[in-house]
Amino acid sequence: MFQILSRRLIEVVIFLLVITFISFLFVRLAPGDPVLSMLRVDDVSVTTEQVEALREQLGFNDPLLVQYGRWLADFVRLDFGNSYITNQPVMEMILRGLPATLELSFGALIVMLSVAIPLGSLAALYRGSWIDQLSRGVSLLGAAIPSFWLALIFIDLFAVRWGILPPMGRDGIISAVLPSITLGLAITSVYVRLLRSSLLDSLSNEFIWAARSRGLSEMRIFFGHAFRYSLPPVITVFGISLGSLIGGVVVIEVIFAYPGIGKMVVDSIRSRDYAVIQGYIFVMAIIVFFVNSAVDLSYRYLNPELRIKERKNSSWS
Secondary structure (H helix, E strand, C coil): CHHHHHHHHHHHHHHHHHHHHHHHHHHHHCCCCHHHHHHCCCCCCCCHHHHHHHHHHHCCCCCHHHHHHHHHHHHHCCCCCECCCCCCEHHHHHHHHHHHHHHHHHHHHHHHHHHHHHHHHHHHHCCCCHHHHHHHHHHHHHHHCCHHHHHHHHHHHHHHHCCCCCCCCCCCCHHHHHHHHHHHHHHHHHHHHHHHHHHHHHHCCHHHHHHHHCCCCHHHHHHHHHHHHHHHHHHHHHHHCHHHHHHHHHHHHHHCCCCCHHHHHHHHHHHCCHHHHHHHHHHHHHHHHHHHHHHHHHHHHHCHHHHHHHHHHHHHC
């Protein structure tokens, strides 16, 4: 366990250095000038001398490596700087918007699990039946519909025409229902197909026939053996597709005017607010890394073969 944690610590340090350096270069080389956005916040005319003076004051005229070294030194002290536009501390802005983004993410996961697990399981149990056909039809439909179009349809139906749910903003749990359902349904189709395929593979294994020969009930065989055996591929895809979920949250937050960090970073990109963009990339990189690490560690529980191999390797060493 100590070796695993040590390796993970080294990996996270290298990962953060690489991702922050690459993102720093892309952000700085992107078209646009944050200095112009800063000077035109109050819609006042500016001169070239004012622009150059502010660029020199902020260090934008220094080489990129020098700027990155300065940012990295502040980052080590957990100082992400202040927003160039609002002059608020970046960390405070992220912490203020992060709960709203986590609400939508967890809500979307609940919707996805509530739909994908029953549909995928029933499709595998009743392969070739109308349930299987319905499941595949729903998954194909979900994969074909863009999340932003689905969001607009839901706003029109549930908010404008029927008045059941609020169309935008964040005012209690009820405000998160519509964007969570939209995002959850948008990512469901992948997991329905994957869970069905993984379950069919599990049900055809020899240990399922051995369990039936021992007189175990079908429910116990399904949930205690086949379902658990089929989870690792699903969890692997979830770890890989986490970036897609984060990207989907950004789109949904903008459409529903939900005050999370996704909407915050879109506003920052428009104004070329480098400090906020860099802080957002760092936080998202940390989240993605630790979720993928949790996925890797979960294999020990879900895949007994991996635990057996590790015991053999440790005994041989």
